[in-house]
Amino acid sequence: MRDAVVELMPDGGWSGSIQFPWRMAMAQRNQQFTPGTLVVAKGSTVAFPNLDHVRHSVYSFSKPARFEIDLYGRDQTRSYKFAVAGSVKLGCNIHDNMRGYIRVTETPFAGKTDRNGYITLRSMPAGNAKLTVWHPRLRAPRNEKSSSVRISTGDQSRKVKVRLR
Amino acid sequence: MPKFLTLRFGSLQLRIAALYTGLFALVLAAILAIAGGGLSRFGETSATRDMQANARVFNEIIDLRASQMRSSSDVLARDFGFREAVATEDAPTINSALVSLRSRSRTGAAFVVTLEGDIIASGEAGISSSDALWFKLDDGQDQGIMMVDGELSLAAASQITAPDLIGWLVLAQPMDKTELNRLTDLAAIDLEASVESASSLPATLRDRPNGEVFEYEQSERHLYYLSALPTFDDELSPRLVLRHSLTGSMAEYSGLQWLLAILALGGIVLVVGLSWRVAKTITGPLQKLDKATRQISAGNKVDLVIETDDEIGRLAGSFNQMVSAIEERERKIVHVGLHDDLTGLPNRKLFLEQLNRGVAQLRGTDQLMVVYADLDNFKVVNDTLGHPAGDMMLRDVASNLCEMLPEAMIARLGGDEFAILIDDIASDTSLASVADRIQNCFSRTIELEGQQAECSASIGIAVAPSDGNDGTTLMKNADLALYRAKSEGKSTYHFFEPALDQQARERRQTELDMRSALRDGDFELHYQPLYSIAEDRFTGFEALLRWNHPERGRISPLDFIPLAEETGLILPIGEWVIREACRQAAEWPEDVSVAVNISPKQFTYAGLTNTILQALSSTGLAASRLELEITESIFIADVEKTLSTLHNLRSLGVRIALDDFGTGYSSLSYLRSFPFDKVKIDRSFVEDLGQGGNSHAVVRAITTLADALGMDTLAEGVEIDEQLEVLKQEGCRNIQGYLFSKPMAASDVAELFENSASVQSSRVA
Numbered sequence: 001m002r003d004a005v006v007e008l009m010p011d012g013g014w015s016g017s018i019q020f021p022w023r024m025a026m027a028q029r030n031q032q033f034t035p036g037t038l039v040v041a042k043g044s045t046v047a048f049p050n051l052d053h054v055r056h057s058v059y060s061f062s063k064p065a066r067f068e069i070d071l072y073g074r075d076q077t078r079s080y081k082f083a084v085a086g087s088v089k090l091g092c093n094i095h096d097n098m099r100g101y102i103r104v105t106e107t108p109f110a111g112k113t114d115r116n117g118y119i120t121l122r123s124m125p126a127g128n129a130k131l132t133v134w135h136p137r138l139r140a141p142r143n144e145k146s147s148s149v150r151i152s153t154g155d156q157s158r159k160v161k162v163r164l165r
Numbered sequence: 166m167p168k169f170l171t172l173r174f175g176s177l178q179l180r181i182a183a184l185y186t187g188l189f190a191l192v193l194a195a196i197l198a199i200a201g202g203g204l205s206r207f208g209e210t211s212a213t214r215d216m217q218a219n220a221r222v223f224n225e226i227i228d229l230r231a232s233q234m235r236s237s238s239d240v241l242a243r244d245f246g247f248r249e250a251v252a253t254e255d256a257p258t259i260n261s262a263l264v265s266l267r268s269r270s271r272t273g274a275a276f277v278v279t280l281e282g283d284i285i286a287s288g289e290a291g292i293s294s295s296d297a298l299w300f301k302l303d304d305g306q307d308q309g310i311m312m313v314d315g316e317l318s319l320a321a322a323s324q325i326t327a328p329d330l331i332g333w334l335v336l337a338q339p340m341d342k343t344e345l346n347r348l349t350d351l352a353a354i355d356l357e358a359s360v361e362s363a364s365s366l367p368a369t370l371r372d373r374p375n376g377e378v379f380e381y382e383q384s385e386r387h388l389y390y391l392s393a394l395p396t397f398d399d400e401l402s403p404r405l406v407l408r409h410s411l412t413g414s415m416a417e418y419s420g421l422q423w424l425l426a427i428l429a430l431g432g433i434v435l436v437v438g439l440s441w442r443v444a445k446t447i448t449g450p451l452q453k454l455d456k457a458t459r460q461i462s463a464g465n466k467v468d469l470v471i472e473t474d475d476e477i478g479r480l481a482g483s484f485n486q487m488v489s490a491i492e493e494r495e496r497k498i499v500h501v502g503l504h505d506d507l508t509g510l511p512n513r514k515l516f517l518e519q520l521n522r523g524v525a526q527l528r529g530t531d532q533l534m535v536v537y538a539d540l541d542n543f544k545v546v547n548d549t550l551g552h553p554a555g556d557m558m559l560r561d562v563a564s565n566l567c568e569m570l571p572e573a574m575i576a577r578l579g580g581d582e583f584a585i586l587i588d589d590i591a592s593d594t595s596l597a598s599v600a601d602r603i604q605n606c607f608s609r610t611i612e613l614e615g616q617q618a619e620c621s622a623s624i625g626i627a628v629a630p631s632d633g634n635d636g637t638t639l640m641k642n643a644d645l646a647l648y649r650a651k652s653e654g655k656s657t658y659h660f661f662e663p664a665l666d667q668q669a670r671e672r673r674q675t676e677l678d679m680r681s682a683l684r685d686g687d688f689e690l691h692y693q694p695l696y697s698i699a700e701d702r703f704t705g706f707e708a709l710l711r712w713n714h715p716e717r718g719r720i721s722p723l724d725f726i727p728l729a730e731e732t733g734l735i736l737p738i739g740e741w742v743i744r745e746a747c748r749q750a751a752e753w754p755e756d757v758s759v760a761v762n763i764s765p766k767q768f769t770y771a772g773l774t775n776t777i778l779q780a781l782s783s784t785g786l787a788a789s790r791l792e793l794e795i796t797e798s799i800f801i802a803d804v805e806k807t808l809s810t811l812h813n814l815r816s817l818g819v820r821i822a823l824d825d826f827g828t829g830y831s832s833l834s835y836l837r838s839f840p841f842d843k844v845k846i847d848r849s850f851v852e853d854l855g856q857g858g859n860s861h862a863v864v865r866a867i868t869t870l871a872d873a874l875g876m877d878t879l880a881e882g883v884e885i886d887e888q889l890e891v892l893k894q895e896g897c898r899n900i901q902g903y904l905f906s907k908p909m910a911a912s913d914v915a916e917l918f919e920n921s922a923s924v925q926s927s928r929v930a
Contacts, residue, residue: 061252061331066253089327090328091327092328099328099329136329
């Protein structure tokens, strides 16, 4: 399954800085949020550039970030700072079918699966950790499924099964 | 069957009318049955088809209603503020929005089901099974039946997204009567709809498959259609029950059937009337004919009125012709039946009728006279001048009587017998003078075919009331009187007297006695010798019949022979005489013959020859020894036939003697017509012999004539010697009479022959 967010949080937590290699932006193009799912670190500010010819708004009723950005036009950019970790569902007030998901995470060991449902996380410290899989259609409370894993040195793979709605 | 019905149904008119009506009714009934059946079938089929179509439509109506509700809910569910409120679980806001939605959409209930399964409703939403609802919603179902506040309600759900699904906004409308009525108003036919959970349905309905129209009858006929509705609670398994009153929709067809029936009834009435009328045109004249026929049977005169010139009219015409023809014939028959053909006088029947009427009308001391008259010489006229002359004589007498006795009723009773009825004779009138007058009417000379014929009549008279009180008795008594008058001599009249009746009775008794005498052998033959002067011996005997009556003793032949002649008994008696005489004569010497009297009636009897032959052959008597004595009267009848009979008898070889010669009208002419063997000179001539007179000459003439013709002669009734002497002298060859011997019994004859010589000598001496 693609675009499932996978997070691995060491048991001791993570206090270091978090840097993801992708842009902290959720563009609107062809009346779609692009990328549909974005993983950001807590406290990140995400830009919402409008690349369409039409105007869009951005709203979220999700608990980690409740906000509304009024309609804005092409080549305009709005931004919002996500201060609380969690999943934020984005919609456009005038285009109901536009969905965007931002996962605000507190661990650097996070990302989203590729087309084939794979994700590779690197440089994790050994020890026990909590593995969380999230997907907007995952059939579970808060759309996420967590499990404890023990991280050892070296490569190791893990398969997580989820049910989708 | 009561008589009334039998009578009525017996009429042709009714039968014709009934037949036509019955046929018409039958055809109508068939048409009605087919049309009625077709109508009701058509009605049912079309009702069923309508029901099917409307049921499908009704499902769509329900869908439409659900869509309406969903449209309403969609508006709210998409409202940004509402979504925010749901997303943020802002219950007061949600509630207020739901209240306003409910009133706006006029639905019964509105509530939100969150993705978590919580229900947020305005007020108390009595939703019994929220879990089932949630699963259905989660499965994507957006409409269905559910239980809200204890009522089955149609619910429509809209998703609430933010932007992902966060819950559902549900609108529910109780499917109560009002709501359903609102929906059924949209249907094309009159439907009753209800939504029921399957468990609340009667078993017969529950078990029916869904989506099918069927008929289910309770108090009236209904078409039912059941269909399953989508549900938010599987335990409910709600059913849409559509009901259409078949009775109602058939009502218009039955109206049509009634119309048909009324038309049929009208038709039948029309046909009854018309066929009754048509039948009447046929049976009306028939009834008239029938009535006329009955009147004719009853003897009334009827003339049918001919109204038309068709077959019936012609029938009436023919009927009238027939009636008049019958009347004419009847008149003739009556006339013939009551009148004599020859004279046109009333006959015996009419006479008796009139007589009875006359007797019944006798009043006071009046008298009524019944006269029987018999022409004296009619037979002679008939025989000598021929029947046409006889008929002419009768007609002449009849017309003369009518002329002379205008006050009398004159009838011809048959033959030469006439009857005369004279009524209203006053008691002081001399009956004898009346009788004389009548007698004179008959006594006259009539000219017949150029010849004069003397006419006279013997008359018997009976007088009412003294001689009888009814026609039959009077006629019988008049007849008796006539009988007496005739026996007393011709051209006389005789009044009836009771003695005549007595005599008649005696005659009847005598007749009966003769029959029994013949049977019991009471008859006996006596023999009187016939003496030959030349041979001076008895050459034969004449057989004479004697009757020894067991009670009345010996009865004279004079007393019973005429009666036997009258009654025809002479035939068997005569036959017996011939046989008996032959039998006894066969025992006599061969030179002695026997003479037997043959009566005129016997002579005309065809079997006579045969009887003689049988008698001769059975006794062995030589034919020449049998002598038949006949009288001149046999010539009065058909002379030709008489001669032929005589020749037949002669050919048998028997001898034939002419008895009582000289008394008839033209005795001499008889001698010329047939060569008799013997002539017996009547005793009247013999009696006169010896007393002077001219008998002497007559006897001589006879003997001379007989001699010349080669006939033997015999004189009868010789009693004294003087007579014998004269007879000898005049050349008579044979003698019979008391001078020689009385008739003697057969035994005496036998004895006589034993001493024949002595007897002869003693007598002759």
